[in-house]
Amino acid sequence: MSWLSEAGAVFAKDWRAELRSRHALHTLLLFAVTTLITVSVALGPLGVSSTERLAVLPALLWVILLFAAAAGLPRAFVHEEETHTATALRLAATPSAVFAGKVLYSASLLFAVEALLVPLYVAVMQLPVASAGDLLVALVAGGLGLALASTLLAAIAAQAQGRAALFPILAFPILLPLLLLSIELTRGAVGGPVGDGVVTNLVLYDATMAVAGLMLFPLAWNP
């Protein structure tokens, strides 16, 4: 079995298991929507005043996505450890192929949630999208970065006690540069100020995390 088909098999296995229970998808979506409702109600019927809108709304969007990801993504490994299928997976597939498959699964899960959440967010919060292309780049590159870092860290957290609480603690310092870059690009997409080279840095972050993941995941995964 080639490396690519192994990664594809892990991806397909995860989605098949997910579609049987839809646990992660429901967790992510309900978490995102509940937070969106909370934020929207708290800001009142008129939302944020137009002067503060650009500063506040992109940050809130990414906070919602971060918390949804932290609630749903670690499950990819916690579930394997809890049902003791991790050992079988260790025997069956190359570690880096497991990483690639899990990243693809997490990223596609996040993209599905983004596809449902972001239009809702734009509509409810009256976010004026000036450049749909920039917004798409921010969501794709930001989501991919979230999936890459979460997969690597979830593999670590799943092998420790207090998995659910440990994951956000481990992930926050590593995700912060990614979130700040994503927020800035999103701010640019709705007509706010944006620094030079944000897209480059975002892509570089994803590339660094991909390389680091492929190299370090096998060490974290194999006992």
Place this chain on the structure above:
Amino acid sequence: MALKPLSIAWRWALWVWIALAIVGAFYYAPLAQDFIGQSSRILFFHVPMAWASFVAFLAAGVWSVLYLWKRQPDHDRAAAAAVELGLVFAVLATLTGAMWAKVMWHAWWNWDPRQMSIVIALAFYGAYLVLRGGVEDPEARARLCAVYAVIGLVVAPYLYFVMPRQAEFSLHPQPVVNATAKVEMNSRMLQVLLVSSFGFTVFFFWVHGLRRRLLRLADRRSVAP
């Protein structure tokens, strides 16, 4: 274990060296221009603390790589000891920085890019210690913590180089580490700063050796029947 005369001598030498740095900071070095009152003297302690924490975190990363390569428990203990001490130095650097900021900027905290970087470093290495506490099997703990520390080495360039550049401006003085790569500092101040930084670095490695030995003894006791 009796100490050899040489190892006693360099400890006393370190004591004299750091005493020299303290005296130099208050009596030998002039005050920096445009600083309120005597506030610039904190430089001779604040910068070496930040430097020592940087050395400690870098050393922790190197020992983690060594552990993943050779799988020697001693490398894992060395990395853990370095993170613990690095956190102490980083907290001290943060506090002295905040004290100075209160005098110069009239605010303890204002999210200057440097303050941002150090807070993330504190959160990261704090998480490292939480992870250490969360894994019982010594081998798994060493492996997972080493991987986490290496991830830190990967993200660090973003924290130190990308994010501060991304920021609009920084109020933090940059006479030593700056974009022009030239030292813009009075030569007497620079002498004291270098003496102090060297002293703090040696001090770190000394305490690190002690802590590493303590961890080794604790491990030996837990293994012995």
